[in-house]
Amino acid sequence: MIIAIASKRGPKVEAVKKCFELTKQFFISTPIEFLTYEIDAGIIMPRSITELMDGAKKRTMLLQQTLQSENRHADFFIGMEGGFHSMHHDGKEHIFLQSWAYVSNGVIGFFGSSGNILVPEKIAVEVMKQNRNLSEVIDEFSKRIDVRSKQGTWGILTKDLLTRQQSFEIALTTAFAPFYNSEIFS
Numbered sequence: 001m002i003i004a005i006a007s008k009r010g011p012k013v014e015a016v017k018k019c020f021e022l023t024k025q026f027f028i029s030t031p032i033e034f035l036t037y038e039i040d041a042g043i044i045m046p047r048s049i050t051e052l053m054d055g056a057k058k059r060t061m062l063l064q065q066t067l068q069s070e071n072r073h074a075d076f077f078i079g080m081e082g083g084f085h086s087m088h089h090d091g092k093e094h095i096f097l098q099s100w101a102y103v104s105n106g107v108i109g110f111f112g113s114s115g116n117i118l119v120p121e122k123i124a125v126e127v128m129k130q131n132r133n134l135s136e137v138i139d140e141f142s143k144r145i146d147v148r149s150k151q152g153t154w155g156i157l158t159k160d161l162l163t164r165q166q167s168f169e170i171a172l173t174t175a176f177a178p179f180y181n182s183e184i185f186s
Helices: 010-026 049-069 121-129 134-142 152-158 164-180
Strands: 002-005 033-036 076-089 092-104 109-118
Touching: 002 010, 002 049, 010 033, 010 076, 010 164, 049 076, 049 092, 049 109, 076 121, 076 164, 092 121, 092 152, 092 164, 109 152, 109 164, 121 134, 134 152, 152 164
Parallel strands: 002 033, 002 076
Antiparallel strands: 076 092, 092 109
16 A cells, blocks of 8 residues: 655654554555655644645645656555634633545545644734744744644643644544545445
């Protein structure tokens, strides 16, 4: 089985591998080969659920095109996107961090998402109002370097109880459900 991933970032690649560890019992028991590609969806920092979903799907579609141009095949194509979205409740705007995945077998595809975590106002303002990239803001806020390639903002906000990788594992497990649980979703 060949799994193509629209990222080379550690947390995303490891999330895909972990998802397949959990779900491999539902798939053909053949060795799994993971192909990683750096695919840019053109969205610098998603700031809405629509942008998150569009980014994940666009990465998947661009990945499929890339493999087709190389005359390569994959059983699944995976795109992931993390970012912010806002919701209004009780007259106040709340900014949340969320991870999304889009998984396609080349014919059909499905979305999945992680849970949400409230973003502290000082981080949200820098990203949403000042139009800064979260990767820069979280590095400054945490006084660390390249947080997104490690535990991610999820890890910083939860004291590593839930990491970026784990948020993508949840998104991927839900996006794959129609494939590994097809009798329910058909």
